[in-house]
Amino acid sequence: MKKILVFGAGRSATTLIRFLGDHTRKEQWQVTVADASGDLVQQKVDGYPNLDGVVANVTSAKERTALIKNHDFIISMLPWTLHALVAKDCLRLGKHLITASYVNADMRELAAKARKKGLFFMGELGLDPGLDHMSALRLIRQIKASGGHITSFHSYAGGLIAEESDTNPWHYKITWNPRNVILAGQGTAQYRDKGQLRLVPYHHLFGSAMPIAIDGKDRYEVYANRDSLKYISMYGLTGIPSIMRGTVRIRGFCKAWDALVKLGLTDSVTPLGVAESLTWKQLIAGLLPDNPSASVRSLCADYLGLSLDDVVMDQLAWLGLFSDQQIGDRGLAPADYLQNLLTDKWKLEPQDRDLVVMEHRIHFDKGGQSQEIRSSLHHEGSDQDKTAMADLVGLPLAHATRLFLNGQLNEVTLPVPFEPCIAEPILDALAGDGITFNETMSLSTDPPSFPSLSN
Amino acid sequence: MKKILVFGAGRSATTLIRFLGDHTRKEQWQVTVADASGDLVQQKVDGYPNLDGVVANVTSAKERTALIKNHDFIISMLPWTLHALVAKDCLRLGKHLITASYVNADMRELAAKARKKGLFFMGELGLDPGLDHMSALRLIRQIKASGGHITSFHSYAGGLIAEESDTNPWHYKITWNPRNVILAGQGTAQYRDKGQLRLVPYHHLFGSAMPIAIDGKDRYEVYANRDSLKYISMYGLTGIPSIMRGTVRIRGFCKAWDALVKLGLTDSVTPLGVAESLTWKQLIAGLLPDNPSASVRSLCADYLGLSLDDVVMDQLAWLGLFSDQQIGDRGLAPADYLQNLLTDKWKLEPQDRDLVVMEHRIHFDKGGQSQEIRSSLHHEGSDQDKTAMADLVGLPLAHATRLFLNGQLNEVTLPVPFEPCIAEPILDALAGDGITFNETMSLSTDPPSFPSLSN
Numbered sequence: 001m002k003k004i005l006v007f008g009a010g011r012s013a014t015t016l017i018r019f020l021g022d023h024t025r026k027e028q029w030q031v032t033v034a035d036a037s038g039d040l041v042q043q044k045v046d047g048y049p050n051l052d053g054v055v056a057n058v059t060s061a062k063e064r065t066a067l068i069k070n071h072d073f074i075i076s077m078l079p080w081t082l083h084a085l086v087a088k089d090c091l092r093l094g095k096h097l098i099t100a101s102y103v104n105a106d107m108r109e110l111a112a113k114a115r116k117k118g119l120f121f122m123g124e125l126g127l128d129p130g131l132d133h134m135s136a137l138r139l140i141r142q143i144k145a146s147g148g149h150i151t152s153f154h155s156y157a158g159g160l161i162a163e164e165s166d167t168n169p170w171h172y173k174i175t176w177n178p179r180n181v182i183l184a185g186q187g188t189a190q191y192r193d194k195g196q197l198r199l200v201p202y203h204h205l206f207g208s209a210m211p212i213a214i215d216g217k218d219r220y221e222v223y224a225n226r227d228s229l230k231y232i233s234m235y236g237l238t239g240i241p242s243i244m245r246g247t248v249r250i251r252g253f254c255k256a257w258d259a260l261v262k263l264g265l266t267d268s269v270t271p272l273g274v275a276e277s278l279t280w281k282q283l284i285a286g287l288l289p290d291n292p293s294a295s296v297r298s299l300c301a302d303y304l305g306l307s308l309d310d311v312v313m314d315q316l317a318w319l320g321l322f323s324d325q326q327i328g329d330r331g332l333a334p335a336d337y338l339q340n341l342l343t344d345k346w347k348l349e350p351q352d353r354d355l356v357v358m359e360h361r362i363h364f365d366k367g368g369q370s371q372e373i374r375s376s377l378h379h380e381g382s383d384q385d386k387t388a389m390a391d392l393v394g395l396p397l398a399h400a401t402r403l404f405l406n407g408q409l410n411e412v413t414l415p416v417p418f419e420p421c422i423a424e425p426i427l428d429a430l431a432g433d434g435i436t437f438n439e440t441m442s443l444s445t446d447p448p449s450f451p452s453l454s455n
Numbered sequence: 456m457k458k459i460l461v462f463g464a465g466r467s468a469t470t471l472i473r474f475l476g477d478h479t480r481k482e483q484w485q486v487t488v489a490d491a492s493g494d495l496v497q498q499k500v501d502g503y504p505n506l507d508g509v510v511a512n513v514t515s516a517k518e519r520t521a522l523i524k525n526h527d528f529i530i531s532m533l534p535w536t537l538h539a540l541v542a543k544d545c546l547r548l549g550k551h552l553i554t555a556s557y558v559n560a561d562m563r564e565l566a567a568k569a570r571k572k573g574l575f576f577m578g579e580l581g582l583d584p585g586l587d588h589m590s591a592l593r594l595i596r597q598i599k600a601s602g603g604h605i606t607s608f609h610s611y612a613g614g615l616i617a618e619e620s621d622t623n624p625w626h627y628k629i630t631w632n633p634r635n636v637i638l639a640g641q642g643t644a645q646y647r648d649k650g651q652l653r654l655v656p657y658h659h660l661f662g663s664a665m666p667i668a669i670d671g672k673d674r675y676e677v678y679a680n681r682d683s684l685k686y687i688s689m690y691g692l693t694g695i696p697s698i699m700r701g702t703v704r705i706r707g708f709c710k711a712w713d714a715l716v717k718l719g720l721t722d723s724v725t726p727l728g729v730a731e732s733l734t735w736k737q738l739i740a741g742l743l744p745d746n747p748s749a750s751v752r753s754l755c756a757d758y759l760g761l762s763l764d765d766v767v768m769d770q771l772a773w774l775g776l777f778s779d780q781q782i783g784d785r786g787l788a789p790a791d792y793l794q795n796l797l798t799d800k801w802k803l804e805p806q807d808r809d810l811v812v813m814e815h816r817i818h819f820d821k822g823g824q825s826q827e828i829r830s831s832l833h834h835e836g837s838d839q840d841k842t843a844m845a846d847l848v849g850l851p852l853a854h855a856t857r858l859f860l861n862g863q864l865n866e867v868t869l870p871v872p873f874e875p876c877i878a879e880p881i882l883d884a885l886a887g888d889g890i891t892f893n894e895t896m897s898l899s900t901d902p903p904s905f906p907s908l909s910n
Binding site for chain 1: 641642643645648651652653654655656657658659681682684685687717718719722724725727728729733737738740741742745788789
């Protein structure tokens, strides 16, 4: 009887927990789900009498250690800042640990120590990071094995809303951590295009988004996703002329988000010295040229260089930026006020179905011929709880758990799922769940080239 | 015999240490200067056989405690992040402590505890913060005492370069912490203008600078300095229609700095995945639209909306942004590369004289008449070592030390120099050093109004 502990029962953990609940008998598992919120735990284990739910505060060393001590295999679905706490205990107490978060320098060091003790420590076992690596590296390996020479690697991904649930003018609802939605893209994006270094500062990022069709559906747009350059060495693509990872949105989002950035509403560092009774209209007026004779909406349109009937102005108005709604808190930063607003406006309704899309586009030369392969994933959720996001974050973790506990991951050496000995069986298992990539091959067209900054 | 310890012997400590050295005999002081750099200590105590110089690592609890234990009055000139270490020891060991840095929540709490033990703990005893508070509050008190009702408070300050040493096209050299120069203005500036909230996001801040004359010299410009709103309660100005603190530069600086912001060179959070052999021209090309047939300089001018012969283009070229100079390091953020470049290009030469300017402009109604008072400080340094910055940071600290040790600050209750019982004797002592404000009164003109954002 293997004892599995899941730390964190938030939205992304739904599918993972259901998978574990469905497999306890067959796999002879004993599974505990722990979260600080009793409601969340109850909601997740409901209908699974074979799952133990416990309320626990992970920041309490006593509660955390007591739980870890009593299990063999730990899955941390906690915010990434809490993984190190859990990892240190797992290392000390000799327990295996997996997460869906990036393996940072601290976690890499802990994983190396764990390996020496014969423990399985692995991160990046979710969607992005996770499935992105596994699916891209499978393609790269196949192309290289067949003698192809890769000249361009583009990879796009986005957590979106299914067409039938796309009911607001932003074409977006929040299906994952809202903080990450608000702060997306801050810093400088970096990629390589036809041998040239490309750097995109934050204040130009959303304005540089370009329209794109994925899996035949011509309704998306994509912007450069942070640091693509580090994937050159990570994916074994030294010398590649073009590499870019991009974030996908439904078309129309980026121009409006660019307006929020230009207005200054995504600053997360400056607590504003304003009263909670300030209205959104007054806050926006504060950010615009002072002209008491014009309406805030018309000043805003002028400031953004848009006509009053531009769809972006409707998107901003729909959020209530020109309304008398009060901001409702004191001393928050602009990004905090925006987050509070969007969490409400972009809430997933009970029957809403989310959507995850991912597409890799790889150009390569083979036998004197330029070719392109496109590999696309389109996966929709069922409702507010059974989301595509929860499926794609949870199932790689679930399969890694099952494979490891069945002794099928003994050859793994890295703390990330880059090796075929783990990526292939997980991808195969996902295919069994109906999660497959649609592949098309063609003679090469020009590689997808990104528009240059235009501001 | 009072024993004084100065922690930190950097550029801003020069005047303070000379003052202490000049007064040891008369005041019966024993003074120790401690710094991690033996060179800095030697340079500062050189010529003052009555000053003890010691090399000490302040982050070593043992070295720090040993030094503090052996003194009565501690002056911390360390970076502000290290003050708390020193303050905790001073509290435990029963020693007095002053600094020139902002009193944050941690230091405020330590100061309250220190007060209960009968200790003198005070921060904001330098130039800005320090002299700005003392001189502004003196004016505010005088106006209120004479029955005036204040309707507008503007206060401008800048650490600059004297006209005769202004030898580069930026009209700027580094006379204080270069990191603060690079990151100046990040976040959202906030002030109040004629009753209206004004918020200026970073990417518009330098473009919104306006020309200004100070003390009759029409060669400056000023931009909004972070959070002016908090000064409303700090300075007892509840309900004031207009309040703004501004940062002064010599005219021509802000438009060029705005170009650096627009290019994305002030991002301090994104390590770039580029080689140390990358040239500045290549780095700038990466930030611009891709057009291999145009020169980087001309692409840059187009991108910034400037003509090729705009003075800003000369300023950028003078920094070497279009040159084949290598960036010289791996994995730094754009702001780090920029800081390395500017620290070199904007170095103070041995005979260079720096300049500090400050001006308060207060409008008030009195006896049915609107009036304005302007109070201006213009103070130049002597050379690279004896800077105006070191004078104006060091002398308030020096006088506070002298006054306290002579028993003249017994009525002080706050951890900042806001009370007349400390501000007045310090301002009087500074006047004795030749540091005076030039005051002019006039019937009111319109209050200085800031241009609205124009981008």
